[in-house]
Amino acid sequence: MTVSATAIPQNSTLDHFSSILRDVLSRPSGAVGLFLVVFHIILALISPYIAPYDFKEMNSTMMLADPGINHWLGTDHLGRDVFSRTIQGGREAMLVTGIATPVAVIWGGMVGIFFGLVGGRLDEVMMRLVDAFLSLPWILKMLLLIVTFGTSILVLVPTLAFIYGIPVIRIARAATQDVVARDFVSAARARGNSRATIMRRELLPNVLDSLMVEGAMRWSWMLLAFSSLSFLGFGVSPPTPDWGLMISDARGFMSFAPWGVLGPVIALSSLIIGINLTADALAKSLGIDRAQKATV
Amino acid sequence: MNKSSIIEIRDISIGFTGRSGHTLPVLRNINLTVKRGETVGLVGESGSGKSTLALAAMGYLKRGLRILEGTCHFKDQNMFTLGRTELEKIRGGKLGLVPQNSGQSLTPTLRIGQQLTEALRLHSKLKSEQYHRRVLELLTQVRLPDPETVVVRFPHELSGGQQQRVAIAMALAGEPDALLLDEPTTGLDVTTQAHILELLRDLAADTGMAMLYVSHDLGAIAQVCDRVMVMYAGEVVLEGTTRQVLKAPSHPYARGLLASIPKLSDPHLPSALKGRPPAPGGAGNGCAFVERCGIASEICRSTRPSLASGPGNALVRCHHANLSNRLSMTPDGKKVCNADPNAEPAIYLDNLSIRYSKQSLINRLCGKKDISPATVDNISITLTKGETLGLVGESGSGKSTILKTVAGLLPPANGSIVFGDGENLPREVEQRCPNHLRRIQLVFQNPDDSLNPRHTIAEILEQPLKLYFSLTGQALLERSTELLELVRLGAHYLDRLPSQLSGGEKQRVAIARAFAAEPDLILCDEVTSALDVSVQAAVLNLLNELKQKQGTTYVFVSHDLAVVRALSDRVAVLYQGRLCEIGPAADVYSTPSHPYTEVLLNAVLEPDPDIRPKLTTDDVVELAPPTQGCPFQRRCPRKLGKICDTENPPWQQKENGHSICCHIAIEQLESMQFEEINIEPASA
Known part of the structure; x- marks a missing residue:
């Protein structure tokens, strides 16, 4: 019986991520979650080409029709095909949140790592400001900003990125504080590395795991927030299909035509469940216990 | 089954299923009996399976572990067939555990x-009104002074030694009929260690408990154990009385282990065992130690040799036990002495004092001066080029603080x-120019902490x-390879991550990183204390060799006086952030x-059952230095009187x-200490 030598990775970062991916896929929650997320992303990309009807094509003779051969999920109150609108209804939401999430994680992460490294009074004051900001209900902050600046995509992306970057600061700072106390950071300081180098080279690689999980979580929160805004009429403007908007439109007919609500609800919840499952599996693979983290 | 045996383990093998699906043994065919009133020591390096046993x-x-074969009895009960509630009754009751930390x-x-x-409610038959009296009794039994006040304390209000005493209580x-002690003195100061061991020895004699003492420290084992089992790669390789095992061990591993321990009485460098122990299941068909x-x-x-009676009736697992006395068991490494009193000075520390406490805002506004004594005070040391200065002292003596300040x-x-x-x-580091920073390099205690786990060795060195x-x-690559070869690792380590290296290899990388800067001065902060003894010996030898090759000046901080002696040319003794004594190693x-150096030297544990530590002072831990007078006034066994409390002692050359x-x-x-040394053996 001999012991085989341990494999030597050629590229540590790439190897790190591919091994994490393998581990995520080996977990049932990770496999299901990742399948759902990838499915939704692909659907969003190709749906305009495979949709059987134009999403704005109205048919006054076929209002609130039952599901059938021609309209798989029936039609809405303007006679538009619910199936075509459902598969295209996530495009806007995923585009906006897909841009806003990385922006939120990057700026929140950078600020959080910086405060974690600097510490002291500045950190103390800034974190109290963050706490104060987080104590306000998100919808209030969001509506305030949107009412002030409008609802175009150019406003929505920075708004979402700003609001959802704040809790990332907390997570990144907490993760950084664990690392900052370790000797390799002292070694870098004693060596004469600049603060920026210490943040980038010593801290970021060790905080990245927490940030990845946090990013996945923020994405699902943002999707919900975006859909809520649409539901309230502040998101996407008609006739562009959007799940939140569709649910809002169809909820009045729910008693006799539940199809109109069912399609977007299933679509939205399956995407969010998928993201959450992936985030859970990711956290487990990385050894981060999300149950211990504060919910924000 | 023998009536008097409390713990009886018969032919036990424990293993786990590896990734390949094979069963990999962690322990192989171990027999262990601990009788009433007997203390058995279990020695081995990390990974030898002593804690598992x-x-x-x-x-x-x-x-993930499971029993492959064998049984394990406590008195008449087979521990692995008992139910949960029965086990709960035994554990912590009749079979006590004292953990490491x-x-x-x-x-x-x-x-x-x-x-x-x-603990009393769960494991004694006392009535609840008797608890308080019994608690005080227990605390007195473990010799905690003033038990009444200890009772109301929280754990963090006690020192490490006191916490250990509470755990024993x-x-x-x-x-209990039997006590398992898992490295109970590791991590404690030398004087505290000696006190705890004395307590354990007396407890064993008074109560007639069976004790199983697990440790990597042969010095501690020598003090308390009647019999010793030496473990290597999941096997018992040597078993005998403490004297047989430590005085004339007949197994090559035990001899190598003894040779790798630096000894106070011996200024030689310890000799390292080559290679590393096999991984679980990697021992092959032959002897696990063959490589x-x-x-x-x-x-x-x-x-594979069997455990058979060898020279002196000890049980040895070796084919050539009779030849083993050819192997040296004393340190024989040559210490390089670069120190030359006439050499140019490398660095002066001039009247350094360091404070951790910050003054409160109100005091600062009122313009009050901070009058509390500084954590480290009045440190003036001149280091000459090429010399190694050892800095010794107990925890809290300010050794690491001084290094941090220099860095x-x-x-x-x-x-x-x-x-x-x-x-x-x-x-401050931010004000120093790159050349200043380059000239002083720091090597940390724990390489797990000082190497970024996400960087490859190449990234760390670059x-x-x-x-x-x-x-x-190309130049970068060549220099990195050169540095790795300097610390006797190869270029193939460049792509590895720290987690793929053993503790000793990691510390070598940390040393290579320090030498990468081509420094004048290297500050070594307890660099071997997180390592096994045989690995420690290798690192000490490496530092010694580099000292010769590169002519570097070291400041070597350690709590282990023998380690300091092995490497240092000059030694400085610190107590409460103040220098007590400084001079050439042999003189100190x-x-x-x-008196403080004397207390420390007396408390050192030698791996020899004939040398007992002498306890001349109690193991009280002081949290702050006294405001005036000699820093050691409160614990000094030779205190003169009032003058020690009020006046700073003079430096005598x-x-x-x-x-x-x-x-x-x-x-x-000199005459006081000379007398004691000469009287002691006669009275013993």
């Missing part, structure tokens, strides 16, 4: 009295640091090379010495630059 004696296996095993939010009462609460053995032959590769990580409150060429070193020498491309380690800071005249100290 001790836990198995409690009927506990770590996750008691500070972590005590509940931080419960007072000591409450924790002990809980807790284990005693159930009036590292100096007397291995063909038969050792093909046949610029902690600005001093007062005093200055000046290079030998007269260049003044700015106080940081100083890029920063100080702007090396890139012999009489006359400062002896020859060779050996000086002692004490009120007692050097001649008087």
Whole structure:
């Protein structure tokens, strides 16, 4: 019986991520979650080409029709095909949140790592400001900003990125504080590395795991927030299909035509469940216990 | 089954299923009997399976492990067939455990009295009104002064030694028949260690408990154990009385282990065992030690030796036990002495004082001066080029603090640091220029903590090379490889991550990183204390070799006096952040010495059952230095009187630059200490 030598990775970062991916896929929650997320992303990309009807094509003779051969999920109150609108209804939401999430994680992460490294009074004051900001209900902050600046995509992306970057600061700072106390950071300081180098080279690689999980979580929160805004009429403007908007439109007919609500609800919840499952599996693979983290 | 045996483990093998699907053994065919009134020591390096065996004696296996064969009895009960409730009754009751780090095993939010009462409620038949009296009895039994006040304390209000005593008291609460001690003194100061061991020895004699003492420290084992089992790669390789095992071991591994321990009485460098122990399941068909053995032959590769009676009736697992006395068991490494009193100075520490406490805002506004004594005060040391200065002292003596200040990580409150060429070193790291930083390098205690787990070895080494020498491309690669070869690792380590290296290899990388800067001065902060003894010996030898090759100046900080002696040319003894004594190693380690140095030297544990530590002072831990007088006034066994409390002791010079800071005249100290040494053996 001999012991085989341990494999030597050629590229540590790439190897790190591919091994994490393998581990995520080996977990049932990770496999299901990742399948759902990838499915939704692909659907969003190709749906305009495979949709059987134009999403704005109205048919006054076929209002609130039952599901059938021609309209798989029936039609809405303007006679538009619910199936075509459902598969295209996530495009806007995923585009906006897909841009806003990385922006939120990057700026929140950078600020959080910086405060974690600097510490002291500045950190103390800034974190109290963050706490104060987080104590306000998100919808209030969001509506305030949107009412002030409008609802175009150019406003929505920075708004979402700003609001959802704040809790990332907390997570990144907490993760950084664990690392900052370790000797390799002292070694870098004693060596004469600049603060920026210490943040980038010593801290970021060790905080990245927490940030990845946090990013996945923020994405699902943002999707919900975006859909809520649409539901309230502040998101996407008609006739562009959007799940939140569709649910809002169809909820009045729910008693006799539940199809109109069912399609977007299933679509939205399956995407969010998928993201959450992936985030859970990711956290487990990385050894981060999300149950211990504060919910924000 | 023998009536008098308390713990009886028969032919036990424990293993786990590896990734390949094979069963990999962690322990192989181990027999262990502990009789009433007997203390058995279990020695081995990390990974030898000693803790697994001790836990198995409690009927506990770590996750993933399973019994392959054999049985484990406590008195008449087979531990692995018992149900949960029965086990709960035995564990902590008749079979007590004293864990390694008691500070972590005590509940931080419960007072000591409450924790002990809980143990009594679970494991004794006392009535509840008797608890308090019994708690006080237990605390007295473990010799905690003033038990009434300890009862209401929280664990964090006690020192490490006191916490360990409370843990022992807790284990005693159930009036156990057997006590398992898992490295109970590791991590404690030498004087505290000696006190705890004395307590354990007396407890064993008074109560007639069976004790199983697990440790990597042969010095501790020598003090308390009647019999010793030496474990290697999951096997018992040598079993016998303490004297047989430590005085004339007949197994090559045990001899190698003894040779790798630096000894106080011996200024030689310890010799390291080559190679590393096999991984679980990697021992093959032959002897597990064959790759590292100096007397291995063909038969050792093909046949696994059995545990048989060897020389002196000890049980040995070796084909050539009779030849083993050819192997040296004393340290024989040559210490390189670069120290030349006439050499140019490398660095001056001039009157350094360091404070951790910050003044409150109100005091500062009122313009009040901080009058509390500084954490580290009045440190003036001149280091000459190429010399190694050892800095010793117990925890809290300010050794690491001084290193941090020299490295610029902690600005001093007062005093200055000046290079030998007269260049003044700015106080803070941010104000120092790259050349200043390059000239002073720091090696940390724990390589797991000082190497970024996300960087490959190449990335770790390239940081100083890029920063100080702007090396890139081929030159960078060549220099990195050169550095790895300097610390006797190869270029194939470049792509590895720290987690793929053993502890010793990691520390070598950390040393290579320090040498990458081509520094004048290397600060070594307890660099071997996280390592196994055989690995420690290798690292000490490496540092010694590099000292010769590179002519570097070291400041070597350690709590282990023998390690310091093995490497240092000069030694400085610190107590409460103040220098007590400084001088050439040979002079400091012999009489006359400062009373504190004497206390330390007396408390050192030698791996020899015939040398007992002498306890001349109690193991009280002081949290702050006294405001005036001698820093050692409160614990000094030779205290003169009032003068020690009120006046700072003078520095008294002896020859060779050996000086002692004490009120007692050097001649008087010498005669006092000389007398004791000469009287002691006669009375013993």
